[in-house]
Amino acid sequence: MVHIEIPDGVLPLWLVALGFIILAPLLYLATKKVEEDLDKARVLPLMAALSAIMLVVMSLELGLTHVNLSVLSGLILGPYPAVIAVFITMVMLSLVGHGGITVIGLNTLLVSMESMLGYFIYKGLRRIARPSIGAGVATFVVLMTSAILLVGIGALSNVELGLFIEAHDETLRAAIPLKEFAVTVMSIATIGAVIESLIVGSTVGYLATVRPDILAGGS
Amino acid sequence: MIDYFANRKDSRLHTASALSKVIATLIVIASVVMNSNLRALIIILGIILLTVRISKLPLGRILKWGIYPVVFAAVFAIGIFVRDVAGLGVFSALHTPAVLMLRSLCAALSLILLLSTTPYTQVFALSRRFLPELIVGTMILTYRFFFILIDELDNLMRVMRLKGGGLSVRKIIDNLGDYGRIVGVLLIRSIDLSERMYKIFLVRGYRGVFSMGEETRLGPSDVYPLTMGFLIMAVSLKARGMF
Numbered sequence: 001m002v003h004i005e006i007p008d009g010v011l012p013l014w015l016v017a018l019g020f021i022i023l024a025p026l027l028y029l030a031t032k033k034v035e036e037d038l039d040k041a042r043v044l045p046l047m048a049a050l051s052a053i054m055l056v057v058m059s060l061e062l063g064l065t066h067v068n069l070s071v072l073s074g075l076i077l078g079p080y081p082a083v084i085a086v087f088i089t090m091v092m093l094s095l096v097g098h099g100g101i102t103v104i105g106l107n108t109l110l111v112s113m114e115s116m117l118g119y120f121i122y123k124g125l126r127r128i129a130r131p132s133i134g135a136g137v138a139t140f141v142v143l144m145t146s147a148i149l150l151v152g153i154g155a156l157s158n159v160e161l162g163l164f165i166e167a168h169d170e171t172l173r174a175a176i177p178l179k180e181f182a183v184t185v186m187s188i189a190t191i192g193a194v195i196e197s198l199i200v201g202s203t204v205g206y207l208a209t210v211r212p213d214i215l216a217g218g219s
Numbered sequence: 220m221i222d223y224f225a226n227r228k229d230s231r232l233h234t235a236s237a238l239s240k241v242i243a244t245l246i247v248i249a250s251v252v253m254n255s256n257l258r259a260l261i262i263i264l265g266i267i268l269l270t271v272r273i274s275k276l277p278l279g280r281i282l283k284w285g286i287y288p289v290v291f292a293a294v295f296a297i298g299i300f301v302r303d304v305a306g307l308g309v310f311s312a313l314h315t316p317a318v319l320m321l322r323s324l325c326a327a328l329s330l331i332l333l334l335s336t337t338p339y340t341q342v343f344a345l346s347r348r349f350l351p352e353l354i355v356g357t358m359i360l361t362y363r364f365f366f367i368l369i370d371e372l373d374n375l376m377r378v379m380r381l382k383g384g385g386l387s388v389r390k391i392i393d394n395l396g397d398y399g400r401i402v403g404v405l406l407i408r409s410i411d412l413s414e415r416m417y418k419i420f421l422v423r424g425y426r427g428v429f430s431m432g433e434e435t436r437l438g439p440s441d442v443y444p445l446t447m448g449f450l451i452m453a454v455s456l457k458a459r460g461m462f
Contacts, residue, residue: 006291008248008251008252008322008323008326013252013253027354028351031351031353031354034353035351035353040353041417041420041421041425042417044353044356044357044360044420045360045412045413045414045416045417045420046410046413046417047357047361048357048358048359048360048361048363048364048413048416049360049364049368049409049410049412049413050409051357051361051364052361052364052365052367052368052409053368053402053405053406053409055361055365056365056368056369056371056372056405057372057402057405059369059372060372060398060401060402067402069402072402072406076406076410084353084354084357085357087354088354088357088358088361089361091358092358092361092362092365095330095334096287098288100288100323100326101248101326101330102248102252195395198395198396198399199395199398199399199402200399201399202395202396202398202399202400202403203399203400203402203403203406205399206399206400206403207403207406207407210403210407211407211410214406214407214410
C-alpha cells in the first residue's frame with residue numbers, strides 16, 4: 001500500500017480539503033451500493049474483519065516497507081465494500097498518528113483506488129493466469145500506479161516533496177526537487193510493490209487451494 | 220490502556236459529553252494546522268498539557284503516545300533543517316522544523332486526550348451524525364476485531380518461530396512465502412470470525428443499527444473542553460493578527 005504518512009499541519013489546506021470533497025460522493029456511492037446490492041448483516045462484519053486485517057498486518061516487520069493488503073481486500077470484498085473498509089482503516093490509522101487526521105481523504109482515495117483497480121485487473125487476469133500469478137501481477141501494477149499518483153500529489157502540493165517518501169531512511173526524507181522525489185518514490189515503491197506482490201500472490205495461492213470461496217470478490 | 224483511562228469517571232473532562240470533546244478536538248486541530256507562530260504553538264501545547272493534568276491522566280504516558288507521530292514529523296524536520304542551516308543559520312533554520320513538530324505533537328495530543336477521556340463507543344456513536352450507520356457499525360466491529368486478530372497474528376508468528384521459521388529481516392526474501400501463508404491463515408480466521416458475527420446478528424435480529432446507548436447531552440461539565448478549545452482558538456487567531 002502506498003499512502004501518505006504526513007502528520008497534520010504539513011500539507012496545504014486546499015489539497016486536504018479537495019481529498020475530502022472527492023471522497024464524500026465516493027463514500028456515499030459505496031455505501032448505497034453495499035446497502036442495495038449486498039446482505040448488510042453479512043457484509044458488515046466482513047468489511048470490519050478486512051479493515052482489522054489491514055491494520056494488523058502492518059505490524060509485520062519487512063524492513064523498509066510494510067504491507068497493507070489493499071488489493072487483497074478488493075479481491076475478497078469487491079470494489080465498493082473495499083472503499084468502506086479502506087476508509088475505516090485510514091480513520092483508525094490517523095487516530096494512532098500514522099498519517100494525520102487531515103489526510104484521511106487523500107489516503108482513502110489513494111488506497112481505495114488500489115483496491116478497486118486491483119479487483120478489476122485480477123478479474124481480467126483470472127481468465128489467463130493462475131490465481132496466485134493474477135493476484136501478484138495485479139498487486140504490482142496497482143501499487144506502481146498508486147506510487148505515480150503519489151508523485152502527482154507531491155507535484156500538486158507546495159510542501160517539501162521529501163516529506164512524502166515512506167522510507168525509514170532519514171536521508172531519503174530530506175527536502176528534494178520533483179525529479180529526484182519521483183525517482184526516490186518510484187524506487188522505494190518498486191521494492192515495496194515486489195514484496196507485497198509476492199506476499200499477496202502467495203496468500204491468494206494458499207486461499208485458492210484451501211478456501212477458494214473467499215476469493216469470490218464481493219459476491 | 221486508553222480504554223481503561225477513557226472509562227474512568229474521575230475528572231470533569233471525563234464526565235463531559237463526547238460532543239463537546241469532539242468539537243474541542245476539532246477546534247484544536249484546526250487552530251494548530253493553520254498556525255505557523257512558534258510562540259502560539261508553545262502556548263497551545265501548554266494549554267493541552269494543563270488539560271491532561273486536570274483530567275488526572277498520567278502526563279508522561281500521554282506524552283509518550285503523543286510523540287509517535289512527532290517521530291514522523293521529526294524526520295521531515297531534520298531534512299528541512301539540514302537544507303536551511305547553511306543559508307539561514309542555526310537559529311532561523313530551526314523555526315520551520317520546530318513549527319512542524321509542534322503542530323503534529325499538539326494535534327496528536329488533542330486526539331489522545333479525546334480518546335483517553337471518552338469511551339470509543341461514544342466517539343463512534345457521535346460519528347452517526349455525519350456518517351452512514353453501515354460505516355459506524357463497521358468501525359465499531361473493526362475496533363473489536365483488531366485486538367482479537369493482533370493476538371492471532373502474535374500466536375501465528377510465535378508458532379512459526381518455534382517451528383524454525385526464520386522471520387528475520389535478513390531472510391525476508393526466503394520467507395515471503397511463509398508471510399503469505401501466515402496472512403492466509405489470518406484471513407481465514409478473520410473471515411470465520413465475521414461469519415460467526417453474522418450468525419450472532421441473525422440470532423439477535425440485527426436490523427442494520429448497533430445499539431450504543433443514549434448520546435450524552437451537553438451539560439455543566441462541557442464548559443471544560445469547550446473552554447480549552449476556544450482558548451486555543453483565541454491564541455491561534457491572536458497569533459494570526461485576527462484580533
